[in-house]
Amino acid sequence: MSHLVLSRKYRPKSFKEVIGQDNALTILNSFIQSGMIPHALLFCGSRGVGKTSLARIFAKTINCEDLKNSKKCKDCITCSEIDENKSLDVIEIDAASNNGVDQIRSIIDSSNYTSIKCQYKVFIIDEVHMLSKSAFNALLKTLEEPNENTIFILATTEVEKIPATILSRCQTINFKSLKKETLSNHIGAICKKEGITIDKESRSLIADESTGSARDSLGILEQLSASLNKKIDIENSNIILGVTSKQILFEISKNLLSGNTKASLGSYNNIYDNGYDSKKFIHSLLNYFRSSIYYRLGLEDSVDEIYNLDQKEIDVFNLYDLSLLENLFDQLIKLYDLCSKTENIKFLVESNLIKLCIISNYIDLEEVIKDDEQTGGSGESIRPAKEESLESKIPQKPSSSKKKVKINIESFNSDEFLKELGSIDNQNLKLLKDCSFEQVNEVISIKTQNEIFYEILSQDEKKNEIKNLIVDIFRFDCAIEIEFVQEEGSKNIDDNFKFSEKKDKLYESETMKNLFNTFDCRVLDIEKDN
Numbered sequence: 066m067s068h069l070v071l072s073r074k075y076r077p078k079s080f081k082e083v084i085g086q087d088n089a090l091t092i093l094n095s096f097i098q099s100g101m102i103p104h105a106l107l108f109c110g111s112r113g114v115g116k117t118s119l120a121r122i123f124a125k126t127i128n129c130e131d132l133k134n135s136k137k138c139k140d141c142i143t144c145s146e147i148d149e150n151k152s153l154d155v156i157e158i159d160a161a162s163n164n165g166v167d168q169i170r171s172i173i174d175s176s177n178y179t180s181i182k183c184q185y186k187v188f189i190i191d192e193v194h195m196l197s198k199s200a201f202n203a204l205l206k207t208l209e210e211p212n213e214n215t216i217f218i219l220a221t222t223e224v225e226k227i228p229a230t231i232l233s234r235c236q237t238i239n240f241k242s243l244k245k246e247t248l249s250n251h252i253g254a255i256c257k258k259e260g261i262t263i264d265k266e267s268r269s270l271i272a273d274e275s276t277g278s279a280r281d282s283l284g285i286l287e288q289l290s291a292s293l294n295k296k297i298d299i300e301n302s303n304i305i306l307g308v309t310s311k312q313i314l315f316e317i318s319k320n321l322l323s324g325n326t327k328a329s330l331g332s333y334n335n336i337y338d339n340g341y342d343s344k345k346f347i348h349s350l351l352n353y354f355r356s357s358i359y360y361r362l363g364l365e366d367s368v369d370e371i372y373n374l375d376q377k378e379i380d381v382f383n384l385y386d387l388s389l390l391e392n393l394f395d396q397l398i399k400l401y402d403l404c405s406k407t408e409n410i411k412f413l414v415e416s417n418l419i420k421l422c423i424i425s426n427y428i429d430l431e432e433v434i435k436d437d438e439q440t441g442g443s444g445e446s447i448r449p450a451k452e453e454s455l456e457s458k459i460p461q462k463p464s465s466s467k468k469k470v471k472i473n474i475e476s477f478n479s480d481e482f483l484k485e486l487g488s489i490d491n492q493n494l495k496l497l498k499d500c501s502f503e504q505v506n507e508v509i510s511i512k513t514q515n516e517i518f519y520e521i522l523s524q525d526e527k528k529n530e531i532k533n534l535i536v537d538i539f540r541f542d543c544a545i546e547i548e549f550v551q552e553e554g555s556k557n558i559d560d561n562f563k564f565s566e567k568k569d570k571l572y573e574s575e576t577m578k579n580l581f582n583t584f585d586c587r588v589l590d591i592e593k594d595n
Contacts, residue, residue, distance in 0.1 A: 071283040075255055077118050078125075078148060079132065084251055084279065085243040086115055092238055093123055102127060102185075103236040105208045105217045107193075109224035110240025113278030116220040117157070119240075120189045121147060123218065124155045128183040143183055154183035161192045166199040173207045176215045186215045193219040194226035201228050208234040242277025245269065245370050251279065252286055261290050266299035273352075273370075274306060307342040314353040315378055321393060321418070322385050324426035329418045343414050344404040351397040357382040358390050393421055477504055477539045485538050493531060496522060501550075504543075509535065512548045519549040 077083045080090055089108075096102050106123075108116040125147045126132040131139060138144050146152035158172065172188060180186040190196075196204070208217060208231065219235060221227060243251075249268040256263045267289070275282035285306070289297045292305050303310050313332065320328040336346055356371035360379050365371065374382075382390065400417045407413045479502035486494040496518050503510040511531070513519050521527060528545045536542055 071255065071259070071287045072280045075283065077115065077122065078144075079138075080122060080126070083115055083119060083122070085247045086119065086240055089115075089119060089238050089240055093119070093126075097126060097133060102216065104211045104215065105235040106219065107224070107227070107232065107235035107237045108218065108220045108240060109237060110222070111242050111277060112222055113275075113280030113282075114240045114242060115279065116240055117189065117191055120187075120218040120220060121155070121157075124185070124187040124189070124216075127185050127187075127216075128154070146182075152183070154180040154185070155187045155189070157189040157191065159192060160190050161195045164195045164197050164200060166197065166203050169196065169200040169203045173203065176207060176212050176217075179212070180214060184214060186212075187218060188216070189218045189220065191220045192222070194221045194223045198228075201231055205230055205234070243279055244277075245272040248272040248275060248277070248279065248282050252282055255283065255286065259290070259295070261286070261295045261297065263289075263297040264299055267297045267302045270299060270302050270306070270308060274308065307340065307345050309336060309341055309346045309349045311353070311372060314350055314372075315381075317350065318353060318357070319381060321421045322381075322389070322425050324422045326419055326422040329422055330415060333414060333418055337411055343410045344401070347397065347401045347404055347414065351394070351401055354390060354394040354397060358387070358394060361387055361390060389425065392424055396421055396424065477509065477535065477541050477543070482535065482538060486534070491534070493527075493534070497531075507542070508544045508546055510546045510548055512550045514550050516549060519547060522547045 080094065083090060106120075108120060110116055125138075125144050128143050128147075129138055129141055131137065131141070132144070143152070147155045150157060156172075156175070158168075172190075176186065176188065178186075211217065217235075219227075219231075224232075224237075249265075249272045252268045252271055253263070255261075256268075263286075271282050271285045271289070274285055286297075289302055289305060293301055300310075302308070313336065317329055317332040319325075320332060333346075337343060353372055356365075356374060357378075359365050359368060359371055360374050361382055365374075396417065400414070403413060403417075404410055482502075483494060483498055486497065497511065499513070499515070500518075501512045503512065511522060513522065522531075528547065532543065532545050535545075
């Protein structure tokens with residue numbers, strides 16, 4: 066005899082054997098006990114949750130006197146034929162491969178004849194959403210007024226694709242995805258019957274991987290059982306299923322939160338080189354961050370489909386703002402969606418891990434000012450929760466103002482001036498490249514439409530720096546004037562932001578000076594957060 070897979074071997078054959086569908090069982094039992102059996106039922110839910118199995122059980126129960134009276138069946142011919150899919154009165158059809166109007170017409174013709182052996186004639190149409198529009202239309206009249214003692218049970222995973230005219234003619238019963246605990250207990254019970262040794266972590270892993278599907282969970286269990294000679298442990302299970310262990314997820318999460326790009330990419334490369342599936346890794350990391358958010362909110366007991374975090378992990382996540390955890394979680398959702406659309410997933414993941422590290426190093430300007438007020442301008446860490454200050458992570462770069470100019474030109478020319486700043490990689494180029502220059506005798510007016518740039522350029526220290534550059538390049542002593550030109554149609558920065566009151570503290574911050582010098586950058590614009 067050929068091997069019978071676990072999902073078929075342990076397929077439920079009575080209402081008592083069905084797991085995790087209490088609501089559906091209650092409704093179907095009430096139909097049977099009251100004798101008010103609908104002529105059309107619609108079972109909707111995700112894959113592997115028992116829709117077709119329960120349809121068969123329902124067909125058996127209404128046609129078996131023992132089952133109808135809540136007794137155990139004595140292996141009657143009716144139940145045996147239905148279990149073996151040999152009954153002439155219980156007909157199961159796959160709409161995915163029989164979705165045309167001709168196939169539905171044959172069903173309609175068959176429904177016009179009374180049952181042969183059973184009290185009820187039952188048609189089970191699986192994946193009914195795959196039927197064509199014409200096939201649905203052909204089925205309408207029969208669903209509304211079927212032959213006496215004829216019952217239609219429609220099953221679908223995509224109820225939104227069912228026409229409203231069909232839905233209105235059926236009693237709809239929703240099937241839930243099975244809970245992680247329910248699946249774990251079910252797997253444990255089957256392992257005892259099959260003589261399989263399995264640890265609790267592996268049962269939990271199988272339940273996670275099956276995403277609420279009993280059929281998928283038994284398929285994964287069978288794969289592990291065959292691969293590990295019926296001795297299943299979490300370490301080998303992770304390797305076979307290509308799942309990243311929780312310890313690795315914890316390490317890479319710490320690296321992401323602390324903005325450690327080098328360590329984050331190193332951890333991912335190890336995962337990739339060891340043959341783990343990149344999309345599964347992102348899914349595991351996504352669920353790990355989801356778990357951290359629930360623990361951060363103290364809601365870990367309200368859901369059962371999250372990782373169990375130990376105290377060490379909880380303490381680390383509690384160091385960080387909830388907004389940061391949520392931001393990284395949101396970016397991981399987008400990354401997981403993109404993983405299905407790219408041909409080079411490794412490059413995609415590496416790029417996004419770098420982005421996640423940059424997000425973690427995001428600096429809130431309000432926090433900089435508050436921090437300087439608290440530390441007296443010492444420039445210590447913006448976020449006390451971080452393990453090390455931002456300055457300690459940033460390699461110190463010599464100021465570009467120390468670079469020597471290369472040429473001397475006799476008369477001032479704005480184009481040559483900007484070109485020379487570019488050639489010596491001077492940081493002032495970013496401030497001046499969009500400005501206009503006007504020379505009147507020995508006075509050079511620099512006009513800008515950017516209010517932030519105007520505030521920076523108006524500082525005496527900055528004006529002297531630009532003057533010295535002009536003197537060095539053109540051998541021309543001059544005075545510098547800075548003018549702000551209102552751009553037509555532009556609006557002032559929101560008064561509520563009160564930038565003018567805070568700019569001095571912001572630019573005196575040692576943290577911001579360090580950041581500017583290191584990345585050779587300036588603030589281009591400041592917007593009020595909506």
